[in-house]
Amino acid sequence: MVNAGYDIPIEISARHVHLSKSDFEALYGEGAQLTYIKELSQPGQYLCKERVDVVGPKGTFENVAILGPFRPESQIEISITDSRKLGIKHQIRQSGDIKETPGCTLRASGKEIQLDKGVIVAKRHIHMTPRDAIRLKVKDNDIVCILTTSYERSVIYADVVVRVNKAFKLAMHVDTDEGNAFDSAADPTGVILPLYDTRQYSLDKWKEELLAGISR
């Protein structure tokens, strides 16, 4: 069959950290700069040479990647599996929405800082340009279902939020738990599955109906 451009690359994000300039300087010294190593899939985002230890009440992850550039507020993105090891209650949030999230301790170069918020489990999402959105018939903040097939372990992800921005490149981002819940091939892709109209219907309602023996 013809591929009409509806497949969406799926990228698996391991735990990582975005830092504010002031938090970075508190660890690495005043005037310290992020050292660029390589570009990431989203334009302008890059992996840094510097690393930090993320410390929770029950455990630590050493040498966690810092992604540049600096952000207005520091944000630590982990999986639910990671949250159990750290002993930090998980909060599923969109990037940037860190109000009332738990904090943690960061360590690097012999220094330590305490963050009072910023630890999130990223809500799964799709980055795309306005052009992609038109082609895929969605708009910013739509919630869609994504079907991904794999040997013995296909999954349909519900609750996937669409993020549209001229600066984005088409890619769905999931964390390592989500990525390992299907058996990801070398270059996994997903496709939007128009299961139901999220504006008029919800998966919860569907589940309720099925539990009551109603099959649509």
Place this chain on the structure above:
Amino acid sequence: MVNAGYDIPIEISARHVHLSKSDFEALYGEGAQLTYIKELSQPGQYLCKERVDVVGPKGTFENVAILGPFRPESQIEISITDSRKLGIKHQIRQSGDIKETPGCTLRASGKEIQLDKGVIVAKRHIHMTPRDAIRLKVKDNDIVCILTTSYERSVIYADVVVRVNKAFKLAMHVDTDEGNAFDSAADPTGVILPLYDTRQYSLDKWKEELLAGISR
């Protein structure tokens, strides 16, 4: 709405080991017995006091739970996340199907044995009785989709195999990756979602159609 008994408890299995009598005795000494601690959800299965270290080329998990009773062949059940840490290539298999699976080293009480096979990632499955199967309109070895809703992270699992046996108790088993890919509440449940007839249709075919712009 009335709950017509269609909801299926979802249980998350952490990594664990089933041992043959001879492998257990090789570690714990001739005539050694498994020490019962507590019953598990499937009748006759129980958690043991004894534990083993599971050792792979790249990493080790210490004090992994042994589930009794003895089985004809030893079997080590891990998640894909675990397989990466151990450095063992993962194979998704049904329990008992360990032909041509990777092996590992097991350590306990100062002894060590080398298994040449038995490490699997369990294919997600539902245990049920014949009575459950009639009520849920499925049969042994059917492949079904299971819908589970959770805040911000609902999932539809495809490729779920149905296992029917008088000795079973109704429960879907997923591993920790799968369990953390949705935001499991205290007592999560799923429901069979009759998305398509797996005997006449496949999710792969559906994905192909969607990629070609065909919406059913």
